[in-house]
Amino acid sequence: MGLFYGRDPLQLIVFQTYGSDTYLYIKGRALEDENIDLTKKNFIHLLINSWKRFETDVIGNCQIKLKLPNGDFHEFKTDVEGYFLLALNKANLQSMSNEEGWLAFEVSYADESIKRSIQLENRFPGEMLIPSHFSDFGVISDIDDTILQTGMMSLLKWRVLYNTFLKTPGTRIPLTGAPEFYHLLHRGASGEKSNPIFYVSNSPWNLYLYLEFFLKNNNFPKGPILLRSLSAFFNRHKLKGPDDRPHKIREILNILQTYPALPFVLIGDGGEKDADIYLEIAKMYPDRIKAIYLRSVKHQKKMLRVAGLFKDYTDIPVLLVEDSDQAIQHAQENGLIVLK
Structure with missing residues (x-):
């Protein structure tokens, strides 16, 4: 009160x-x-x-x-x-x-x-x-269609509206295996770390409590939740200069600049602009990005475009995943996590 x-x-x-x-x-x-x-x-x-x-x-x-x-x-x-x-x-x-x-x-x-x-x-x-100096790496993750099914690929975005306005966060189900994968990343290669998790979304701040409830209710590791103002949400097509970068890029760059000695894992989906943003970040900081995971969406044309973006890119491990099991296996093979 x-x-x-x-x-x-x-x-x-x-x-x-x-x-x-x-x-x-x-x-x-x-x-x-x-x-x-x-x-x-x-x-x-x-x-x-x-x-x-x-x-x-x-x-x-x-x-x-x-x-x-x-x-x-x-x-x-x-x-x-x-x-x-x-x-x-x-x-x-x-x-x-x-x-x-x-x-x-x-x-x-x-x-x-x-x-x-x-x-x-x-x-x-x-x-x-305040991330520990002993962290192996940090994780920067999208929310929509990365850990939470929103229906962004539905016709006229009708399922986004239904999920946002007509479902409580308690009834929203995370994508299978996502909480487990994030906890494994949080604990790192030794299983005993406290690697920081940052949740970055293009959703407006009006949904902050909704998303906070969802993450806690589904046992995701606690982490900063970075959204944007409703006015910025509606003015997103009016960006003009280099200082008017999209919200998600600005937030990721700020995190990287805040922790200059910390490498990162980037997690997103293939539905919107995550692939383009993460590729731009990886080219800017090739020594700071340990891996990129992009969850596949049910849209063949979009996934073909994403695959084409990374076709000749070999500097950093990039994995297009159908499910969390694939991501967990890849992360283990690359020394990011340990399964006990």
């Missing part, structure tokens, strides 16, 4: 982000709590919840306070869409994280002008991942 503002209580949704021992990166959104129950399954509730996810009442231009485990406080402000971002240099952050590398903190509303007389709770938890 949160502070009351107008008719609904306020909340702060803190996105799972990533940083380093010397770099703090906090991101989230301030908005009214629409009381979305992700477990509701009847048709009316599904429609109501879908409407609430996109009809958000944001709290723009308000002061937010961050409290770190060591007692340090920092204040910052939301933008007009309610998003907040705090990025600053800070020392010894890793000493405050747990054994998996997660730094826990709290955020709260600092702006007294938005508070009403009734206050239930003004403490909202968040976490930032």
Whole structure:
């Protein structure tokens, strides 16, 4: 629960982000709590919840306070869409994280002008991942049709709409074997590592809680979930200059630049632009990418195009996989994972 503002209580949704021992990166959104129950399954509730996810009442231009485990406080402000971002240099952050590398903190509303007389709770938890220096590699994974069947290949994308608006995350089934494969990658070649997993999707931030619930409910390794704003989602065809790179490329490049000593495994699907993006990244960082896995989709023309992209590319192992078993076998043969 949160502070009351107008008719609904306020909340702060803190996105799972990533940083380093010397770099703090906090991101989230301030908005009214629409009381979305992700477990509701009847048709009316599904429609109501879908409407609430996109009809958000944001709290723009308000002061937010961050409290770190060591007692340090920092204040910052939301933008007009309610998003907040705090990025600053800070020392010894890793000493405050747990054994998996997660730094826990709290955020709260600092702006007294938005508070009403009734206050239930003004403490909202968040976490930032600081990968271990002993990690073998990191994993950057797409979500749609890579671990979660969306129906992107369906006629007029009708199944995407059905899956997004008329199915709860609790009823969505991951692609077979995906959780096991990701846990094997997370534990690495020794089976005892905490290799970081980054989930990068073109979905809007409005679906953050939905996707977070899905990943947790299906036992995927916890990792930063990197989405984009709804305005950027609708303006994706208006990119013009080199600084206006597509969302997914920008996020992947930022991860690579944040951890310059860490190699990565890239996982996606053959349905949209993952193959093109990953090939571009691999050519930019040939010594940083250990393998590329692309899940096959039921669209022969698209898969032929993807196969053609990598036909003469031999610098990095690239595997077009029909199922997770193929990926697991390949990863084991290439020394990325161990089966016990």
